[in-house]
Amino acid sequence: xIEINHVNKWYGPTFQALKDCTTKVAxxxxxxxxxxxxxGKSTLIKCVNALxxxxxxxxxxxxxxxxxxxxxxxxxxxxxxxxxxxFELFPHLRIIENLCLGQEKVLGRSHDxxxxxxxxxxxxxxxxxxxxxxxAELSGGQQQRVAIARALAMDPIAMLFDExxxxxxxxxxxxVLDVMVDLAREGMTMMVVTxxxxxxxxxxxxxxxxxxxxxxxxxxxxxFFGKPRSDRAQKFLSKILSH
Amino acid sequence: xxxxWNWSIFFEPAPGGTGTYFHMxxxxxxxxxxxxxxxxxxxxxxxxxxxxxxxxxxxxxxxxGFAWVEFFRNMPLxxxxxxxxxVLPELLPRSWGLWLKQMPNAPFxxxxxxxxxxxxxRVAVQLGAGxxxxxxxxxxAATALGLTTLQGYRYVLLxxxxxxxxxxxxxxxxxxxxxxxxxxxxxxxxxxGQARSMQEFSFQVFEAxxxxxxxxxxxxxxxxxxxxxxERSLAIPGYITGK
Amino acid sequence: MFANFDFDVIRRSLGYLFLDGMAFTLxxxxxxxxxxxxxxxxxxxxRLSGFKVLGRIAGLYVDFMRSLPLVLVIxxxxxxxxxxxxxxxxxxxxxSVGAFTSALVTFIMFEAAYFSEIMRAGIQSxxxxxxxxxxxxxxxxxxxxxxxxxxxxxxxxxxxxxxxTIVLFQDTSLVYVLSMPDFLGAASKVAQRDGRLVEMYLxxxxxxxxxxxxxxxxxxxxxxxxxxxx
Numbered sequence: 001x002i003e004i005n006h007v008n009k010w011y012g013p014t015f016q017a018l019k020d021c022t023t024k025v026a027x028x029x030x031x032x033x034x035x036x037x038x039x040g041k042s043t044l045i046k047c048v049n050a051l052x053x054x055x056x057x058x059x060x061x062x063x064x065x066x067x068x069x070x071x072x073x074x075x076x077x078x079x080x081x082x083x084x085x086x087f088e089l090f091p092h093l094r095i096i097e098n099l100c101l102g103q104e105k106v107l108g109r110s111h112d113x114x115x116x117x118x119x120x121x122x123x124x125x126x127x128x129x130x131x132x133x134x135x136a137e138l139s140g141g142q143q144q145r146v147a148i149a150r151a152l153a154m155d156p157i158a159m160l161f162d163e164x165x166x167x168x169x170x171x172x173x174x175x176v177l178d179v180m181v182d183l184a185r186e187g188m189t190m191m192v193v194t195x196x197x198x199x200x201x202x203x204x205x206x207x208x209x210x211x212x213x214x215x216x217x218x219x220x221x222x223x224f225f226g227k228p229r230s231d232r233a234q235k236f237l238s239k240i241l242s243h
Numbered sequence: 244x245x246x247x248w249n250w251s252i253f254f255e256p257a258p259g260g261t262g263t264y265f266h267m268x269x270x271x272x273x274x275x276x277x278x279x280x281x282x283x284x285x286x287x288x289x290x291x292x293x294x295x296x297x298x299x300x301x302x303x304x305x306x307x308g309f310a311w312v313e314f315f316r317n318m319p320l321x322x323x324x325x326x327x328x329x330v331l332p333e334l335l336p337r338s339w340g341l342w343l344k345q346m347p348n349a350p351f352x353x354x355x356x357x358x359x360x361x362x363x364x365r366v367a368v369q370l371g372a373g374x375x376x377x378x379x380x381x382x383x384a385a386t387a388l389g390l391t392t393l394q395g396y397r398y399v400l401l402x403x404x405x406x407x408x409x410x411x412x413x414x415x416x417x418x419x420x421x422x423x424x425x426x427x428x429x430x431x432x433x434x435x436g437q438a439r440s441m442q443e444f445s446f447q448v449f450e451a452x453x454x455x456x457x458x459x460x461x462x463x464x465x466x467x468x469x470x471x472x473x474e475r476s477l478a479i480p481g482y483i484t485g486k
Numbered sequence: 487m488f489a490n491f492d493f494d495v496i497r498r499s500l501g502y503l504f505l506d507g508m509a510f511t512l513x514x515x516x517x518x519x520x521x522x523x524x525x526x527x528x529x530x531x532x533r534l535s536g537f538k539v540l541g542r543i544a545g546l547y548v549d550f551m552r553s554l555p556l557v558l559v560i561x562x563x564x565x566x567x568x569x570x571x572x573x574x575x576x577x578x579x580x581x582s583v584g585a586f587t588s589a590l591v592t593f594i595m596f597e598a599a600y601f602s603e604i605m606r607a608g609i610q611s612x613x614x615x616x617x618x619x620x621x622x623x624x625x626x627x628x629x630x631x632x633x634x635x636x637x638x639x640x641x642x643x644x645x646x647x648x649x650x651t652i653v654l655f656q657d658t659s660l661v662y663v664l665s666m667p668d669f670l671g672a673a674s675k676v677a678q679r680d681g682r683l684v685e686m687y688l689x690x691x692x693x694x695x696x697x698x699x700x701x702x703x704x705x706x707x708x709x710x711x712x713x714x715x716x
Contacts, residue, residue: 246569313699314695316698317656317694317695317698317699317702318656318691318694318695318698319656319657319659319660319670319694320656321659321660321662321670322659322670322687322690322691322694323691325687325690325691326687326688326691329683329684329687330683330684330687330688333683333684334684417553421553421554421555421556422555423555424555424556424557424558425555425557425660427557427663428662428663435555435557435558435561438558438561439561442561442565448565449565449566452558452561452562452565455558456554456558456562459553459554459555459558460550460553460554463553
């Protein structure tokens with residue numbers, strides 16, 4: 001589904017954000033990407049739908065090369081859902097309108113069709129009663145659930161999560177993770193940048209550990225948690241699991 | 244002060260036989276409002292396009308925006324009006340120039356367009372700053388949904404940015420109206436112009452200018468009140484603009 | 487299209503344009519900026535003084551000036567200043583003050599409203615700890631303002647004050663409505679005398695553009711340097 005082959009990325013002439021990254025996410029697979037801050041994990045996931053350009057290597061999404069100038073990027077992006085750290089709901093649109101915008105303007109669905117789909121998804125994330133509110137009237141956890149629903153409304157073939165819980169107050173993290181766990185159990189292809197190792201243990205198939213722009217470890221979940229091969233991953237795990 | 248006040252002058256007939264001095268001032272007020280609104284529409288249209296150009300990643304777009312703003316910002320408005328009014332017809336092919344010079348209401352159109360373009364540079368700067376102040380994630384979220392750049396601006400960035408810059412836009416609108424007085428130099432007899440003619444005909448200089456002053460203050464009050472009303476009706480519940 | 491242009495008319499009148507016209511413009515700009523900043527700072531201090539009436543008067547003055555077109559204000563002062571002069575000196579008739587003085591008074595009074603808003607923002611941007619520290623040293627209110635707050639506010643706002651001065655430089659061209667011999671007035675006189683409007687107005691545009699561009703470029707450089715130091 002997602003293939004990342006020997007990707008190199010630089011910011012400016014000197015700073016290399018990604019160093020020869022290669023990995024793969026198969027259909028229905030849930031892959032968790034972790035690593036210390038500044039390790040390049042957010043950059044990597046944003047390269048998958050070309051929010052960030054890459055200079056070398058290739059990224060292939062469902063058979064289509066992302067970094068090919070001939071690729072119709074808007075069309076490709078519409079097929080991949082993305083959830084951001086800071087939710088990024090559109091503040092001037094009501095919750096239900098946030099769910100309809102992409103469906104109507106990108107997929108060309110009728111307003112009624114979009115509304116019906118939006119209502120169904122809001123119900124699914126437990127926020128149907130808030131359909132006519134504005135984003136700023138909801139809590140962070142609620143906003144992030146809306147953001148997931150917004151992405152799902154596009155009927156994506158895969159979902160990308162960029163630290164979906166790290167901007168949330170602790171008591172709101174589980175409501176978001178619950179939605180993500182359900183999604184994973186339904187067989188959605190997911191690439192998730194997160195520090196939530198509980199989530200990784202529960203539903204991930206594989207775990208990727210990044211440091212300084214490199215993929216240091218790319219292992220099956222049980223292998224990763226059982227006995228990480230690299231020192232860096234061991235250190236990271238002990239730090240993150242100690243509290 | 245040995246000045247002979249005569250407040251009843253407003254009800255005396257003005258030379259020209261079109262009514263009293265008060266009528267004369269009112270017609271000036273009306274022309275000021277017309278010119279101001281016409282110019283403001285031009286400023287908004289060009290200012291929006293240029294303001295957006297200044298925020299695009301393209302170098303060419305940036306330079307066009309930069310050149311436009313610097314061109315219109317670094318010359319006195321009076322000189323710009325002279326260029327449009329006296330110089331442009333001479334530089335065009337003969338027949339066009341002649342048509343321009345013989346156009347009825349030439350001062351009105353010249354003033355509206357000249358002031359509109361002058362103000363467009365300032366609208367562009369405000370809008371560019373407004374867009375730049377939005378969190379980067381908003382643009383990424385729009386892109387990730389599959390919206391094209393144009394759609395992203397149309398449905399997400401511009402609606403938020405315009406709300407944020409409402410207060411500075413209000414003062415730019417007032418500046419536009421005030422700037423119409425400069426067109427007195429190309430023969431537009433707007434409010435200040437009518438006050439000046441009243442002073443020349445009647446010698447009641449302070450009454451004439453007091454009346455014009457009061458009318459400008461009224462315009463200000465009406466515009467500020469109207470814009471506040473608009474701002475309030477467009478306000479997004481829970482969202483603090485400028486944050 | 488430039489074939490029948492007479493660029494020599496510019497060369498012939500350079501002396502008049504710059505030694506008379508531009509000298510008038512620059513002197514008016516410089517003195518108005520100086521006076522406007524001083525008067526504007528006083529207004530800002532009044533607004534922030536905490537005395538309700540004083541603050542109210544200053545606020546009204548600023549709002550009033552900012553509601554009026556500069557052209558109207560120029561006319562106002564042109565006719566008003568002689569009467570005020572008469573009242574001040576106790577003369578028996580309105581005194582004639584001359585074009586330059588009238589323009590100078592106008593621009594100081596008008597621009598002070600705009601400069602005061604800049605200085606007010608500058609004063610408000612100084613952290614509350616600064617006047618508190620000065621007070622703790624035993625300084626009076628006047629000393630605190632004079633030695634601690636105003637120098638910092640002025641320094642922080644210098645780029646904005648200078649940008650406003652560039653606007654003022656362009657605004658001085660409006661004395662044209664009183665047929666005063668500023669740079670544009672001089673260019674216009676030559677234009678009408680020799681029937682060379684196109685050449686003279688284009689030249690005036692180029693000169694204003696060059697000076698304003700160079701000045702705003704310098705301000706940007708200054709701003710970059712100030713923000714590095716801070």
